[in-house]
Amino acid sequence: MLVGWLLCQRDLEVFLQVIGVIAVAAVIIPWILIPVAPLLAIFLYLRCYFLQTSRDIKRLESTTRSPVFSHLSSTLHGLSTIRAFKVQQAFQQMFDEFQDIHSEAWFLFLTTSRWLAVRVDGICSVFVTTTAFACLYFRDELEPGSVGLALSYAMTLTGMFQWGVRQSAEIENMMTSVERVVEYAELESEAPWETDVRPPYDWPTRGCITFDRVNFSHGSSEPLVLKNLSVVFKPREKVGIVGRTGAGKSSLISALFRLAEPEGRILIDGFLTSEIGLHTLRQRMSIIPQDPVLFTGTVRKNLDPFRQHTDEDLWNALQEVQLKAVVEDLPNKLETVLAESGSNFSVGQRQLVCLARAILRKNRILIIDEATANVDPRTDSLIQQTIRDKFRECTVLTIAHRLNTIIDCDRILVLAAGRIQEYDRPYVLLQNRDGFFHQMVQQTGRAEAASLLHAAKQLGESPWASLTGSFTAHTGFKASEDFLRAELSVTGVAMSMFIYASSSLLGSFNPAVVLRRVPILVLFILVQ
Known part of the structure; x- marks a missing residue:
């Protein structure tokens, strides 16, 4: 100037x-x-x-x-x-x-x-x-x-x-x-950083995400990348999002974070994201991107940029991702200044730092954008296990190209050309031989496809799935798994006592016998 x-x-x-x-x-x-x-x-x-x-x-x-x-x-x-x-x-x-x-x-x-x-x-x-x-x-x-x-x-x-x-x-x-x-x-500015609509301090408490007829493009003159998208991600549900390049996987996350303003309605625990300030919205969700983002600054600043946690919390988070020993070996430990883009660490270690940051945030919603695409198998396994253990009560959306990372999800969302093609349990999707997901699995090779099918089958034959089938067979009433979850959560204690008493009358506790009688017991409790 x-x-x-x-x-x-x-x-x-x-x-x-x-x-x-x-x-x-x-x-x-x-x-x-x-x-x-x-x-x-x-x-x-x-x-x-x-x-x-x-x-x-x-x-x-x-x-x-x-x-x-x-x-x-x-x-x-x-x-x-x-x-x-x-x-x-x-x-x-x-x-x-x-x-x-x-x-x-x-x-x-x-x-x-x-x-x-x-x-x-x-x-x-x-x-x-x-x-x-x-x-x-x-x-x-x-x-x-x-x-x-x-x-x-x-x-x-x-x-x-x-x-x-x-x-x-x-x-x-x-x-x-x-x-x-x-x-x-002269570029159009983003939405307000803060608005009059202020959700509770602990929002979101459940992590329910609803897309209602959402259309999304990356610019006013750009073509739509999400078209009339309507889907519900239930609380504590682990959802894998798959699709070919350009299907709209990352665009779905962009719409959720409002990187551009979507058309339609996106709700999180009943609050419209379009009415919430960007600062509040983005702060209440955690994301682990494919390319780990580390700032030029200390390890402490990268883990806790707003200084909201104690040293004990930071060390515990590092322990969870098995980075505590690595940071302890640094000259100044938590006060060690990272080089540009965090080049002090390997790609896998930078990804683990992002994971530790997400653990500290304790948000109810976690988005994983192909986080394990560029890491070694050991780090991949560690990240997957940590997510299963530490984010059990969170709603987790995982975008992945490697199907083995999302085959154990509760549901899988298949996108193509910005539209939902399939959305169900992995094993259910694999039963449809003409489906998109079945074709994607078959393209991984015979051995890998067999392994994925076996993993999906184990998940599909979980106690909850068996309970739903048994209940329908015994009662003729077609109840959904979510219906049984809700009812059993209310009457869980009474049912447990009733099962124990019934099994005692049989002389010995046989889990197989009890499981066969569970639908009848559930019906009995509901009638009562």
Whole structure:
């Protein structure tokens, strides 16, 4: 900003000096204004012609300069690795190639500047020559002092005018940066950070998420990536979200966090997300992204940026993700400053730091966006086990390409072209041989598909599923699993006592016998 202001100030000074020179010459020799008009027209034409070319060349020079700095930065960052693999010559050759391309663009820029300078000097020379011949022609009418003043002022015009024109052209080229700033300044701002609708402090308490006829696009002029989406994620439910690239998996999360404003209604525990401030909405949900985000700062700041937890809480969270020993070995432990993007840690360790951050937040909703896509199998297993143990009471939405990471979810949502194709239990989806999910499983290979089917079958034959089937078989009443969960949660104690008493009458406690009688007992309790 300061450089631009100084350039504008200098251009204004040059402009006033040029006007002064022409005015002095015109006062002494009024006829000098006759050639000034065509010279000015020629100058304006040359300047416009130059700017049309130099603006694009300046943009090209800036574009070719970026790879040079990027390559230099990455080389310095990975210098030890480059030397370890003895590829210094290859990186030097790459740098030379980038530098040659930039030098070509820079040479073009200098050439165009010199092209204008030569022609501006020619215009100034014509003006000086015209002034000199005019002084000779009107020598009888002019005083010697006036002739000397006109010629001396005209001589100063050459270098000064050329410099001023080049600087004005440079300012014109720099206006491209101002255009970008104005473009960003005119971008539509996000929704308010805070609104009058303030949910309770412990919201969400259940973690029920409802999408009601939601349409979503990443911009007002962009095509829809979610189309008439209606789905309910129940409290404490673990949902896997799958689909091919571009199906709308990440867009669903973007709509939930309101990275762009969706059409339709999204409710969390009965509160419309569109009526809640962005700060509150995004703070009450945790996300573990595919590319772990660590800030430049201490380990403590990355785990607890708002300083809401004690050291004991931080160490416990690190212990949960098996990073306590790693952090204890750091020079300043929790106060150790992480390098840019957390390069002190491996990709897997950075992912575990994000997981520890989510554990500390204790939110009822956790979103996992392909968090284990770039980690080793051991870290993958650790993350999956930690999620099962520490987020048992949370609603977990998991986006994954690797189906083995979501096959044990309660339900699986299959998206295609922004629409819901299937949504049910994994084992139920696999029974439909023409379904999208069944086809995706088969494409993993015979061995992997068999393993996924076995895992889904074990989940599908859980006690709750067996209970639902037995209840329907014995009573003829088709009850859903959620219905039985709700009823049994209310009468769980009474039913447990009744089962124990019934089994005691049988002489021994046989779980298989008891399980067969559970539907009848449930019906008995409901009738009572």
